Amino acid sequence: MTTRDFIQDRIDSLENRDVLLEIQNLKTYYPVKGGFFKRTVGNVKAVDDVSFTIRKGETLGLVGESGCGKSTTGRTILRLLKPTDGKILFEGKDITKLSGSKLQRARRDFQMVFQDPYASLNPTQMVGDIIAEPILNYEKRNKKELEKEIKALLTRVGLPESAYYKYAHEFSGGQRQRIGIARALALHPKLIVADEPVSALDVSVQSQVLNLLKELQIEFDLTYLFIAHDLSVVKHMSDRIGVMYLGSLVEVASNKDLYREPLHPYTQALISAIPEPNTAIRKERIVLQGDVPSPQNPPSGCPFHTRCPMAMDVCSKEKPPLKEVRPGHHVACVLY
Amino acid sequence: MLKYSIRRLLGMIPMLILVSIVVFSLAKMMPGDSLSGEIDPLNTNPEYIAEMREKLGYNDPIHIQYFDWITGFAQGDFGKSTRFKIPVKDVILEKLPNTLFLGLTALFITYVLAFMMGMYSGRKPYTIGDNAIAGINYIMLAIPSFVAAVFAIYLFSFKLDWFPFGGSVDILVEKGTMEYWFSRLHHVLLPALVLGAMSTASYTQFLRNDIIENSRKDFVRTARAKGTPMKKIYNVHILRNSIIPLVTFLGFDFAALIGGAIITESIFTYPGIGQLFLESILSRDYPTLMALTMLLSVLTLVGNLIADILYGVVDPRIRLD
Amino acid sequence: MASSTTLTQQKKPERSLSPWQIARKKFFKNKLAMVSSVYILVVTILALLAPFLAPYLSPSPDIVKVNIGSMNIPPNSEHILGTDKSGRDVLTRLFYGGRISLLVGFSATLMVITLGTLVGSIAGFFGGIVDNILMRFTDLVLNFPFLVFVMVLNTILYGIVDGLWVLIIVIGVLSWGGVARLVRSKILAEKENEYILAALSIGCSPVKVIWKHLLPNVMSTIIVQATLIFASMIVAESALSYLGFGVPQSTPSWGIMLASANEPDVLQGKPWIWMPPAIALTLTILSINFIGEGLKDALNPKSLR
Amino acid sequence: MSVTQASKKQTPLLQVKNLQTGFKIDGDYYNAVEGVSFDVDRKQIVGVVGESGCGKSVMSLSIMQLLPQGIGKIRGGEIAFEGADIAGLSDKKMNQIRGKDISMIFQEPMTSLNPVFTIGYQIEEVILNHEKLSKKEARKRSVSLLESVGIPRAKQIADEYPHQLSGGMRQRVMIAMAIACQPKLLIADEPTTALDVTVQAQILDLLKGVQEANDMAIIMITHDLGVVAEICDEVIVMYAGKIVERSTVDELFNHPKHPYTKLLMKAIPKMDEDVEKLATIEGLVPSIINMPEIGCRFANRCPKAMPECLSVTPQLGETAPGHEAACLLYDESWPENEKHHKEGVGLA
Amino acid sequence: GGNDSDTATEEADTDEGTADEKATEGEAQQGGTMVYGIDAPPEGLFSSAFYGIATDGEVIDLFDEPLIDYNENLEPQPNVASWETEDNKVFNFTFEEGVKWHNGEELTVNDWVFALETIASPDYDGPRYTNVQTIEGAEAFRKGEADSISGIEVVSDYEITITFDQARVNNLTNLWVYPLPESVLGDVPVAEMSASEWVRSTPIGIGPFKVDNIVAGESLELSKNEDYWNGDVNLDKIIVRVIDNSSVVGALQNGDVDMISLQPVTGPEVEPLENVEIVTYPGLSYYFVGFKLGVFDNETQTISEELPKYQSKELRQAMMYAINRQEWVDAFFFGYANVINKPVPTSHWNAADDSELNTYEYDPEKAKSLLDEAGYVDTNDDGFREDPNGDEFVVKFSHYATGNPTFESRAQAITQYWNEVGIQTELEMVEVNLYYDMIEKDDPSIETFFGGWSTAADPDPSGLWKADQLWNYPRYNNPEADQLLDDALNIDIVGTDQQARADLYIEWQKIVNEEVPMLYIAELEEIKALNKRVGGTEYDVSGQNNPAEWFVTE
């Protein structure tokens, strides 16, 4: 079986699987405080009306430029942030409003892998403790057994057993990221949100981590929300890809469709901007003008219209909703 | 900026009211009153003391006393000093210039010395000069100010006879002349040095460390890549960045110096706010004591405000509005 | 593949060191800090053992008893550092004085650090209204001119609480504001680190996050701050005692001993009375500062990353 | 006359010969750049790639003599700029070259600008450092420079502070500053790494534009092979302080030689092809304190390593016209060379 | 010196030149500046009617003087005013003519009237009303019932008659004798007087020097009053400046100060200085250890309750014998104080001679046997005595605390004396402001207490000793003794005969010496340090001589 067939296969099989996570009209705003009395003087609309679903075993990739709200989306889903509005359904259960110990219990099922391999591990904890902590938060365990289990896990993510007794500062970035992955895996969660897990790593190490994540997905039947700003990495990892711009999802499609036929002008620009390590294909680039507007006062209408080469009058008036324009291909643009 | 300052000033009011309540309660809780010390069969009798207690309102209900005091205070009437028998305001105004002069001189000395030493050390870290400066600084930090003061008098006033040992000015010089100001400076120098020693030491070390840290920053590399000479990089690029935290200390220093003046002034018998404060406690001159405490609290608050405003002025990254 | 792993294998110590152990090793390498630590240790031990040592130090080991017959004796073979104006042996009092000065410094520091850390970490971690209220309260405390309030409070509490503890409580209660602010800002900065998010996402309760994740990581700052506070508390004690607002006169702290320099005859005529405490105090502060510097270097988190 | 002109034409703009740069660690010097030699011709864009920590930045800082004072030191080799050795110049002399003949931009646009001075001031400074101009003229020139790098409202921006600009804009300012005195060589140390792809595209466009407009040569340091493919004429691949491969861009991407280069290329996911598993390079770049003394520095991570790789230090040798690699596999003097050629090097 | 009957004082004087000697040496010289040191910052109330602290008083003495003075026997002497009286109720005063205020106005009796009315005014906020109270009609004037004080009758500019409410032996010595310049203050409301410019920055008087310049809280410049009424003034200038205790020795040594009062502790440091001479003279204050024998009721002005603990006279006497007062005084006052056995300063004319009193020489054995007799014996062998009922007996001794460390040690020393004879004693140092409040309110935590009193020119101790007085801190209640004090003031009994009065006081002193409601410890000497270039000074119990006579040699 060639890789290509394998992927196609996977996609087909995924179509029929249950929805694990459903996001409906999610909004997460950060209040902007100002003045002496620290009143809220405005909002950073980090996530502004985002909806999507993830099926069991699937990887949904999220791409977008820095500050477009990818991390916020991921964190809100894990309820590390309180959504301003919208719904998060996990296995059909509404977890939007959970808090306190109920939320703590629900968190068992979803875990996170973080971007910064240096900041995401507590430097004062032993690696063994870092990985054991999630388990001990939920269960009382025999110490010996637990240690064995964790050592097995360490081996699984490609670290020596001796890592158990070491501290994070003794590891390289890639190894740390493996520790982070082991921590996320410790509870055998159903969903893992990987927030730019490789963007801080060198290419050689990046490929190790990407490979590992892929292997683990199959082995543990994991569902990923995979966040990155590098479209080629997302494409490599994901079954479907969502493109975010300024807090909104502008396009969602399968990995293949998105690359073959990007519909949203932003996606097109994004893809064309990626420099290919191949001198044979020197493509015509769409160079966007200007910067991403501030999410504190986003432009009216389509968030992209200020930079869109195809912008029309309507674009600045109405925010186009995400529509399914081809089977499995959603886009939020008046052109379609 | 103006709007910001006004807003901040208004914001200080609730804090001041709280402080005033605390100050007032503390004063009321203090044992004895201004008349406790006046037991003196030579000149007075118990009836007089009882009468004066009544007259001064010491027997009114507490909240009325507070109200009287705070309303007066708000209107600039701090009451009458039970010790000097004149309005507290006048007492304070009489001593304040001395303390301000002392404080400002100390501040000036502190900053000049700290800048000279700090910049040298920061530019040439880990050299002999730097180590010598660090040594001096550590000692300045470690010697308690009263020990230093006593030593300074002993050495510079009595042994070397360089400085006068007390007072703020020579009585014989005519007020307003050059000589007069020179005499004041002569009197203030030694206490100011002692008063400023502690901050001098810590600022020097602070500046040094900040300069070293800043000299490793990327923008220094950029400046070098532009062909800017090292000297200019230190004196302009780095210094400008290192000044920022230092300048904001100015605001805090203000109140701190006056607080620190309590010890220095009493050892140098320099008639200022600090000495006044100490004597007000000893003689239970509550109106003065409360006014001074409030004054210091206000100064602290204003100092914080000045610090913040200065921050906004020297650091373009901070916008005040 | 196998060959490549053996090639990669570099010599590494068998047992790996925790960040604390690394810090300790670094600290032990710092000569100045080590000398200072030894000094502080010796002073502490001598101070603690003062009651046992006293009989061997002088013919008048009682630190309270006034010996009218032997006042103001310059250092000699019987009284190594001489006697003071009450005929009490200066060396004995120096040891006992260390006891009080260190006790005041230590207890007040403990109090300041505990209060400050508690308020700072709660404010920093929870933010919002809790933060607002706690920080306004902290501002209030910070706005009290320290020396001023200490004097006033000390006068009020005099005789109500046992003398020594008045001072400890008073300077403790008035000094935690700075620590609270510092801890809060450190916690705020530390909170930004993803490992805190990670801790939350693996189901740690807020208390656990503060206790197990945040505090250990701001601990280095707190420890360094604690040394500085320790020094300043000792200075505060001596300064207040010098002014007559410190510990009760019968308690021989270094500050009380120094206060005798206030008297005209002692300052110039009887240096043996005030020099020893002045030197002990200065050396102690100096040592604590060096230890603080050493700790700062040793605990520098940059060395871990 | 014509002879000299001809010979002058042939001198490369920059000639680095056997550069060795070391850092002082616990009293001893360790080389972070070990015997690097290459030329940069006028108007040429040379890319330098390699993993993090392999000495790219150190090499470029050596050229500018901007190594951290007291710690980093050029310990050998020559750096000839327009034929004149600049390696031993005093700081004062170097200051006349820095910013005027050679300028540099850095990775972090956030921290590379001084936060407390206006943009205008910082650009003026480089102009005033090298040219006798009045402040007013310098300001005028700065504004036009800002305009030339595509900054809108240039006049206004000149009075603003770095924190008021976005990352992309700051990098434009850096470029404006770098080209202010029409340098002949621009060293760009990962100028786009911190930027988003769309902004990266803008900056690369801009760099190409100014390169053409000013007839500059550029040394483009990056670890993104895509960027190299995009704008470079020549590529240098560095590993652990040494050059392992050097060639023209087309040649490199079409016929990579060194196993390291090949692995690097296969480790990145590509848009136009799907692979289930990416190539990986196990292990890490050795740190400068435990560099192998002899042998190939890549040997312990190389899937094609032979026992000899540990004992024989490979030299950079031409494998094709304009293409050099430092690997025993391509060393013609190496007897077993033949065999490997047949087997082919690469990944299954 | 200057005192006839005081042996102790002369002992102390043996190694120093006495004031009398001093006065005769050297020729008076004209001109020069003298620096006069004060040991605390003046508060700036430079008016005798208003000042509060002693340093202000010292300064006032340089530029102002009273109408009536005292001699070395503390007998009133005419100064500006002389007087006549028949019955000690009505006094006729005659002023010198031509005495001028520093502002050039002539001093008249109106200035005195003005002063008396000011002090009697209900708005007056100073502490001196007692000195006017006894004038007939003062009470009514103070209550606002009269426009003037009826007892004051101005005869002419230089003659005035003052009538007291009743004849007393000490009416004159109690009377307020400092005029106020009506020319300056006439328009100032009484309530504002103490805060006025005149008091604070431009005070005037009638003394030999006038105030030229004041730097608040630190120094004053005084210059010669050319128009001084009473002879020539030698010095051109006097500079008054504050010298902190810690700097005194250095300042004296460097010649930065010519004349300053010393604390006993400084004396031994100054003695060796070659350029400085120390002069001592008897003071008017004494230290004691009081027993709380009862509780005072302020409402009824009576002692309402008797406290049993220290009622045993033998106990009190034993505690007196137990203290080695001479040793104690030498240790803490360095020879600048003398042991006393009575609550009247030895220099007073009514002081009993020690030969008439029990001198309580240090005698621990006597103390022990007295205690044994009184039933205070150690019944449980803990080394300390129990009370006659066999209960624990612990004496609680209180002393005030300030920043001065010697207080603790001198108090500690006293407890040690008691401990040595088997009386278990605990010391408590009480913050000084709290201290007198607690004593005054008969706080139960105060049992025995250290204290000190100063006395005035008139030696009447009634205010501190009679059973109906708040300031009778021991709550000593002996009607017989009180009667003696009353009799001594009763003009019908003693007439104007000072000796008759003295006899009664001596009688009284014998009683309180025997009963020891307080343990008499010591009386202090005043100490002056003078630079040797200073001449013309003379000191006695009434204070210094006229500053006009002072001079400096170069």
Ligand SMILES: Nc1ncnc2c1ncn2[C@@H]1O[C@H](COP(=O)(O)OP(=O)(O)OP(=O)(O)O)[C@@H](O)[C@H]1O
């Ligand atoms: N705690 C916060 N308070 C206020 N604003 C925030 C906060 N965190 C993020 N934001 C803002 O919300 C927006 C979205 O941030 P988010 O971190 O989700 O972006 P992102 O897509 O993950 O970016 P990156 O690629 O840089 O990680 C940004 O504009 C950011 O400035």
Ligand SMILES: Nc1ncnc2c1ncn2[C@@H]1O[C@H](COP(=O)(O)OP(=O)(O)OP(=O)(O)O)[C@@H](O)[C@H]1O
């Ligand atoms: N100041 C320094 N002190 C000691 N070693 C240093 C210093 N700077 C760099 N090095 C070492 O020199 C080697 C090369 O570093 P360099 O910064 O040139 O790498 P790079 O290729 O630019 O990596 P990156 O892609 O991360 O920028 C590294 O091993 C690094 O540890």
Ligand SMILES: [Mg+2]
């Ligand atoms: Mg993110």
Ligand SMILES: [Mg+2]
């Ligand atoms: Mg680099």
